[in-house]
Amino acid sequence: MLNGYKVLVTGATSGIGLATAKEFIAQGATVIAVGRDFAKAGDPGPNYIPCKCDVTDEAQIDQVVQFITEKFGVLDSMVLNAGAGIASTPDTITSEIIDSQYSLLLRPNVLFVSKCAELLRKSQNPSISMTASVAALSVDGTFPYNIVKMAVMSLCRQCAQQLKGIRTNAVCPGLIRTPLMPDAVWDALGTEESLQQIPSRRIGTPDEPAKLFAFLASEKASYVSGAVITIDGGWYTTHPRTL
Numbered sequence: 001m002l003n004g005y006k007v008l009v010t011g012a013t014s015g016i017g018l019a020t021a022k023e024f025i026a027q028g029a030t031v032i033a034v035g036r037d038f039a040k041a042g043d044p045g046p047n048y049i050p051c052k053c054d055v056t057d058e059a060q061i062d063q064v065v066q067f068i069t070e071k072f073g074v075l076d077s078m079v080l081n082a083g084a085g086i087a088s089t090p091d092t093i094t095s096e097i098i099d100s101q102y103s104l105l106l107r108p109n110v111l112f113v114s115k116c117a118e119l120l121r122k123s124q125n126p127s128i129s130m131t132a133s134v135a136a137l138s139v140d141g142t143f144p145y146n147i148v149k150m151a152v153m154s155l156c157r158q159c160a161q162q163l164k165g166i167r168t169n170a171v172c173p174g175l176i177r178t179p180l181m182p183d184a185v186w187d188a189l190g191t192e193e194s195l196q197q198i199p200s201r202r203i204g205t206p207d208e209p210a211k212l213f214a215f216l217a218s219e220k221a222s223y224v225s226g227a228v229i230t231i232d233g234g235w236y237t238t239h240p241r242t243l
């Protein structure tokens with residue numbers, strides 16, 4: 001259980017982030033929910049603290065960190081999860097696309113780590129988890145999202161080595177049905193033919209990575225650090241590997 005834990009979750013207004021916030025709250029935590037559009041989050045209860053923040057804006061990240069410092073003075077866990085993908089190819093990509101993916105998927109994670117390390121060190125069981133993707137482990141049609149998510153995995157390992165005492169892990173979801181993509185795309189991915197690529201023969205649900213994030217923040221994962229954990233129903237076993 002995560003009784004009394006103070007946990008920051010980015011992208012906490014929908015999909016995996018919202019499910020993660022609800023799972024932490026169900027296990028006794030208070031969630032500092034970082035997001036932009038809280039109307040779509042519904043009402044996850046009094047232990048869901050909305051913090052409006054565009055994570056590409058460093059000044060807004062500073063406001064979140066200041067709020068946590070003043071209100072709690074400690075942080076037990078961070079789930080750095082906000083994201084969205086833009087697909088291109090190495091011969092058609094523009095500087096705007098690569099800059100926007102870097103600014104959304106990698107830069108905020110680096111900034112949250114550097115600005116929150118001191119708060120995390122005040123916890124008895126500090127941890128950081130980041131949402132990467134199985135796309136990062138594979139050569140697929142999600143470039144440059146996949147290579148920036150690969151950098152997120154590297155960041156997790158760098159943190160695990162150098163933030164002594166703060167366990168840091170990367171979670172790589174496979175296909176998890178969320179508002180990340182339109183319903184029509186999910187419906188196409190859910191056909192019997194498409195599901196041949198997933199040994200579990202189904203698309204995942206947001207509560208599945210949410211439970212993994214809660215485990216990683218808990219005492220049960222006290223010796224888990226520097227790990228890259230896939231949660232994909234076996235998708236990765238059926239795709240070409242980056243490494």
Ligand code: NAI
Binds near residue numbers: 013081083174177179
């Ligand atoms: P989602 O679209 O439901 O959630 C993404 C969240 O990030 C949203 O709440 C969105 O508002 C927030 N966000 C985006 N840009 C932001 C910004 N500039 N500032 C603050 N918040 C921002 O999608 P989902 O699926 O829950 O995505 C969560 C993470 O999981 C993302 O990093 C995504 O890349 C990753 N992922 C998702 C997979 C899937 O199949 N759903 C597969 C692999 C990785």
